[in-house]
Amino acid sequence: MSVETTTESAPAPKKGTNILLGLTLLGLLLFLWLLLGLSTNAFWSPNNISNLLRQGAMTAILAVGQTFVIITAGIDLSVGAIVGFTSVIVAWLLQAGVPLWAAIILTLLMGVAIGAFHGFGIVRMGLPPFIITLATLTSLRGIGLLITNGSTISINHEGFTNFSRTDFLGVPSLFWMVILVAIPAFVFLHLSRWGRYLFAVGSNAEAARLSGVNVNRTIYLAYILSATCAAFVGLLLASRIGIGNATQAEGWELQAIASSVIGGTSLFGAVGSVHGPLLGAFILATINNGANLLNVNSFWQRIITGLLIIVIVYFDQLRRRGSR
Amino acid sequence: MSSLEELSHRHEDEAKLAESETVPRGAPILELRGLQKKYGLVEALKPATVTFLAGEIHAIVGENGAGKSTLIKLLTGVIRRTAGEVFWCGKPVQLATPTEAIKRGINAVHQEVVLCAHLSVAANMFLGDEMDRYGLMRKGAMERAAQAVLDDLGFLLPAGALLGSLTIGQQQLVATAKAAMRGIRFLIFDEPTAYLTRQESAQLFRLIRRLRDQGVTIVYISHRMEEVFELADRVSVLRDGTHVGTRLISETNDNELIALMINRTIEQIYHKEKVPIGKTIVETKGLSGPGFEDVSLTVRSGEIVGLYGLIGAGRSEFALGLYGRQPLSAGEVFWDGKKVDIRNERDAMELGIALAPESRRDQGLCLNLPIGLNINLPIFKRLSSGLVIRKGDEAANADQQIRNLSIKTPSRRVLASAMSGGNQQKIVIGKWLSHGARLFIFDEPTVGVDVGTKAEIYRLFGELLKKGAGIILISSYLPEVYELSDRLHVFRGGRLVASHDHRAASHEDVLTQAIGI
Numbered sequence: 136m137s138v139e140t141t142t143e144s145a146p147a148p149k150k151g152t153n154i155l156l157g158l159t160l161l162g163l164l165l166f167l168w169l170l171l172g173l174s175t176n177a178f179w180s181p182n183n184i185s186n187l188l189r190q191g192a193m194t195a196i197l198a199v200g201q202t203f204v205i206i207t208a209g210i211d212l213s214v215g216a217i218v219g220f221t222s223v224i225v226a227w228l229l230q231a232g233v234p235l236w237a238a239i240i241l242t243l244l245m246g247v248a249i250g251a252f253h254g255f256g257i258v259r260m261g262l263p264p265f266i267i268t269l270a271t272l273t274s275l276r277g278i279g280l281l282i283t284n285g286s287t288i289s290i291n292h293e294g295f296t297n298f299s300r301t302d303f304l305g306v307p308s309l310f311w312m313v314i315l316v317a318i319p320a321f322v323f324l325h326l327s328r329w330g331r332y333l334f335a336v337g338s339n340a341e342a343a344r345l346s347g348v349n350v351n352r353t354i355y356l357a358y359i360l361s362a363t364c365a366a367f368v369g370l371l372l373a374s375r376i377g378i379g380n381a382t383q384a385e386g387w388e389l390q391a392i393a394s395s396v397i398g399g400t401s402l403f404g405a406v407g408s409v410h411g412p413l414l415g416a417f418i419l420a421t422i423n424n425g426a427n428l429l430n431v432n433s434f435w436q437r438i439i440t441g442l443l444i445i446v447i448v449y450f451d452q453l454r455r456r457g458s459r
Numbered sequence: 460m461s462s463l464e465e466l467s468h469r470h471e472d473e474a475k476l477a478e479s480e481t482v483p484r485g486a487p488i489l490e491l492r493g494l495q496k497k498y499g500l501v502e503a504l505k506p507a508t509v510t511f512l513a514g515e516i517h518a519i520v521g522e523n524g525a526g527k528s529t530l531i532k533l534l535t536g537v538i539r540r541t542a543g544e545v546f547w548c549g550k551p552v553q554l555a556t557p558t559e560a561i562k563r564g565i566n567a568v569h570q571e572v573v574l575c576a577h578l579s580v581a582a583n584m585f586l587g588d589e590m591d592r593y594g595l596m597r598k599g600a601m602e603r604a605a606q607a608v609l610d611d612l613g614f615l616l617p618a619g620a621l622l623g624s625l626t627i628g629q630q631q632l633v634a635t636a637k638a639a640m641r642g643i644r645f646l647i648f649d650e651p652t653a654y655l656t657r658q659e660s661a662q663l664f665r666l667i668r669r670l671r672d673q674g675v676t677i678v679y680i681s682h683r684m685e686e687v688f689e690l691a692d693r694v695s696v697l698r699d700g701t702h703v704g705t706r707l708i709s710e711t712n713d714n715e716l717i718a719l720m721i722n723r724t725i726e727q728i729y730h731k732e733k734v735p736i737g738k739t740i741v742e743t744k745g746l747s748g749p750g751f752e753d754v755s756l757t758v759r760s761g762e763i764v765g766l767y768g769l770i771g772a773g774r775s776e777f778a779l780g781l782y783g784r785q786p787l788s789a790g791e792v793f794w795d796g797k798k799v800d801i802r803n804e805r806d807a808m809e810l811g812i813a814l815a816p817e818s819r820r821d822q823g824l825c826l827n828l829p830i831g832l833n834i835n836l837p838i839f840k841r842l843s844s845g846l847v848i849r850k851g852d853e854a855a856n857a858d859q860q861i862r863n864l865s866i867k868t869p870s871r872r873v874l875a876s877a878m879s880g881g882n883q884q885k886i887v888i889g890k891w892l893s894h895g896a897r898l899f900i901f902d903e904p905t906v907g908v909d910v911g912t913k914a915e916i917y918r919l920f921g922e923l924l925k926k927g928a929g930i931i932l933i934s935s936y937l938p939e940v941y942e943l944s945d946r947l948h949v950f951r952g953g954r955l956v957a958s959h960d961h962r963a964a965s966h967e968d969v970l971t972q973a974i975g976i
Contacts, residue, residue, distance in 0.1 A: 322847065323846075326847050326848055326850075327843070327846040327847050327848060328839035328840065328842070328843045328846060328847075328848050329846060331832060331835075331836070331839055331848070332839070334825070334828055334832065335825050335828065335832065335836055338825030338826065338827050338828045339821075339822075339824065339825045339826065341821060341822045342816075342821075342822055342823055342824055342825050342836075343825065343836065344784070344804055345782070345784065345804055345814055345816055345822055345823075346804075346836040346837040346890060347804055347805050347808040347836075347837050348836065349805065405825065405827050405828055406827070
């Protein structure tokens with residue numbers, strides 16, 4: 136007989152706290168912008184704002200994909216490597232004369248294939264997500280370097296490389312890409328039943344299985360989405376820097392995980408949103424951008440980012456415990 | 460002096476402390492006066508007065524949920540009592556923490572082994588009390604000492620082997636040897652032979668008798684009557700959280716103990732709706748799988764089929780097999796007379812089978828998700844247009860089930876973890892009410908829920924039956940399955956060993972068949 140922990144006073148509804156965290160993060164972001172606006176002249180210049188949005192955009196998309204995986208109580212360490220690898224793939228395809236639309240589709244399919252491989256490793260081979268994605272992290276960089284023979288492939292497709300510099304309605308195209316990803320991601324996670332299944336699997340896979348949820352398919356789906364987001368970012372990065380290089384995007388997986396966690400995703404699974412990691416990514420981008428403007432030593436940026444992760448997640452934990 | 464006694468007196472200071480608290484053999488060593496434990500309004504143990512004598516083997520028997528576990532937890536300081544007094548060697552004590560209990564020499568060997576599978580047997584036996592010299596562990600010396608103890612006890616186990624490489628039964632023996640090495644005064648065994656072979660049980664009994672002869676007081680909790688009569692000097696019986704009596708083993712017999720164990724007073728709770736029994740819904744023929752063998756039974760519309768047996772008798776395994784969670788190795792399932800192939804849970808759901816599993820925590824609920832999501836989890840497909848969930852329908856179904864089951868919550872958005880055991884069980888049941896299944900499998904639906912909730916759950920059974928459903932009710936609590944079942948099947952050792960129509964056999968017969976005297 137197990138002892139039941141009986142808590143008669145019910146906590147505040149979950150949805151309310153989700154919105155509360157979102158508002159807090161938004162408040163923090165606006166506060167940072169205000170502070171930087173007051174302390175530097177350059178911050179609010181159109182140039183800098185565009186720059187900031189471009190910087191944050193790629194991490195934000197990675198963080199959204201990463202969040203799907205973390206909600207299932209997994210982790211995807213390979214996303215940075217996928218970005219570098221797919222930048223090589225698209226450059227290679229364009230160099231080989233493949234039409235742009237086909238190159239883009241093939242690159243995205245490469246992301247799908249990598250994610251499916253992760254799902255296979257976890258579901259069929261029983262490997263821990265940490266291990267299988269760590270393995271792809273290192274191998275993909277190796278394969279990318281083999282393809283380019285250790286150097287880079289430059290991209291001579293004008294339309295493709297110009298895209299990252301264009302604006303639409305005064306907002307950088309790269310930021311529009313965030314919106315392009317975020318809206319379907321929101322619908323998927325918060326409005327579709329597959330989104331519910333992600334939460335259920337992350338909370339208690341056995342209970343989900345006994346309730347008729349196809350747990351294996353849900354896991355495949357999460358990793359495919361994450362890897363496809365990463366492949367999409369690989370396209371954006373290739374467009375931005377005009378080359379394909381397998382060593383690019385070093386450490387971006389950690390940026391993505393940090394953004395997601397700052398945005399309220401629980402590494403234990405079953406807690407997360409789409410707006411959280413987006414805000415988290417732009418908070419991190421703002422800190423980097425502000426530190427550059429204020430001429431803060433770039434080594435300090437890393438330290439500040441680390442401290443911020445501890446502080447935000449600690450307060451989030453306190454709040455969660457407090458609401459119990 | 461044998462190696463066991465040598466090691467158990469390794470720490471002189473502890474021995475001195477122990478000597479200051481001694482009583483002669485046969486005198487009361489631990490007295491419980493009006494000991495009581497409440498969880499909220501639920502009384503898990505009603506005020507009990509029991510005396511344990513130094514150097515006796517004192518058996519405690521009772522059905523599942525009778526309060527045995529609560530008593531052990533109180534004695535070992537895992538939980539604190541609500542009221543009552545405890546006297547240790549004549550002096551009042553708190554027993555508020557496990558550390559205090561261990562310091563006084565009170566220890567327990569649990570049914571589930573709590574040792575480190577990745578360490579060696581010797582390392583486990585000395586865990587937390589290692590032999591060292593200059594801060595470095597004396598691995599060789601510990602292994603030799605551990606081997607000496609194991610040989611001394613006749614366990615035939617290698618001290619250098621990894622614990623995880625042993626069977627559960629052998630691990631249990633190691634745990635017992637470890638406890639015996641610590642110079643204990645009072646040792647509690649919680650159904651220790653559940654996973655033991657006959658030979659291992661015999662080794663364990665030898666050790667228990669030897670400890671008793673050294674003056675250690677043994678509390679022995681078991682379902683198995685023959686063990687109680689073989690080992691114990693005295694026996695106390697618990698029923699529904701009440702201590703109903705203590706007997707000298709020489710002055711009692713099976714029948715008296717079984718009569719004491721079974722509750723006859725609350726039969727009115729077990730009210731079963733009279734529903735005409737209809738056509739056969741499901742029939743299994745010689746179904747076998749992991750943990751169960753050759754099970755043939757039928758469930759008809761309007762009928763409750765009870766599966767009774769001790770924990771580990773194969774009932775839950777059968778349920779999981781029928782539900783497609785476990786692969787079947789042999790046998791056939793007929794649904795509405797047609798042979799069907801249930802490969803996974805979704806096949807089972809498709810047919811119209813619902814399973815409320817044994818463990819709410821591990822199998823039943825997504826605890827850190829809202830109640831509403833838990834209730835709707837099996838039917839999101841029906842609540843969606845394409846992939847997108849119709850939010851209105853989602854909310855409406857959750858709210859309807861919450862009302863229907865009177866789940867006490869301010870909102871469907873509250874997390875399932877915030878609910879009490881009874882309300883959590885209602886959420887598990889609520890999941891399946893809207894699914895519209897025709898065969899409901901309830902595995903231990905009333906464990907850890909209070910009497911009022913029990914009655915509500917039974918009322919729900921009636922409603923399901925009226926709609927033409929059939930129910931498989933798995934329970935280790937005899938009055939429940941006995942009173943509710945139209946047909947009662949008894950499981951033992953993975954097999955269906957006996958079947959009775961409603962109230963056709965006596966409680967005693969059923970219990971005897973389940974225990975296998």
